[in-house]
Amino acid sequence: MFIPAHFAARPEAIHDLLVRPAAANLVTMTSQGMIATLLPFIHGPSIGEHGALHGHLARNNPQWSEPAIGESLVIIQGADAYVSPSWYASKAEHGRVVPTWNYSTAHVYGTLVIHDDPVWLGNHVRRLSGLHEAGFEKPWSVDDAPERYIAGQLRATVGIELLITRIEAKTKLSQNRSGADVDGVVAGLRARGQAECAADVERANPNRDACRG
Structure with missing residues (x-):
């Protein structure tokens, strides 16, 4: 992954991506070529520094039965959003701004x-x-369903565990903009109903007031 220094994810941001309830793409290389599946996952403890990701696949999905060649990859995506240059304070100052994501x-x-x-x-x-x-x-529980039904569902699935060896992570969240521009991005995202991405921008720029000097 291409990661400019100012967009390198901090440890706490990596942790948030791992534990945030979400789905991610599992990508494996097999003798039949590359296979990818979007699946919900959960981060769990395991041997090693980074733990493991746990998920499950349909038994009919060939990804589990085709042996993976080399490392496997899970691509986790956090909140994302289009950023309009009209949100930047610097647009009015010099106009040298363009859209980004x-x-x-x-x-x-x-x-x-x-x-x-x-x-x-x-x-x-x-x-x-x-x-x-x-x-x-009123949270639903697996045990709310009939036992025989759940047993049948489990027979139709297979568990997978990615024992994590390394992580490359990037948070491109306006860290290269001035404090005033970041404020404009946060306000613009919130106005468009993209509060999660706005909150990520705020967390990535905790010292933005100091940038306004």
């Missing part, structure tokens, strides 16, 4: 492990659904 992303590399085990898979889907149901007034 703000985003956060992490390329997570590792060794792919397959878990064709109903116990592992059952624990995984309970953790995953618990993570996403936590904000509901």
Whole structure:
């Protein structure tokens, strides 16, 4: 990944990308070529500095049964948004501004492990659904469904675990702009209903008041 120094993700930003409830693309190289699947994941502990990403695939999906060659890759995408140059204070000052795109992303590399085990898979889907149901007034639980039905669903899926070996991450969130320009971006994003990206911009520029001098 191309990462200019001012867009390099800080450790806390990488952590947020890993633990934020989301889906990501699993990419593997196999003897049949590259295969990619978008799937929900959850970050979990494992041997190594970065832990592991846990997910599951449909049993009919060939990605789990085609052995991965070398490292596998999970591409995590944070909030992203178009940035209009009209939001910059510097547009009125000198006009030397152009549109851009703000985003956060992490390329997570590792060794792919397959878990064709109903116990592992059952624990995984309970953790995953618990993570996403936590904000509901009446959260759904796996155990709300009939036991035989859940057993059938588990038989139709296979667990996957990416044992993370390295992470490349980038947060392109207006860090190269003045404090006044950043304020304009935050206001513009919030006005367009893109509060999550606006909050990411604010976190990436905690000292922007000092830039206005």
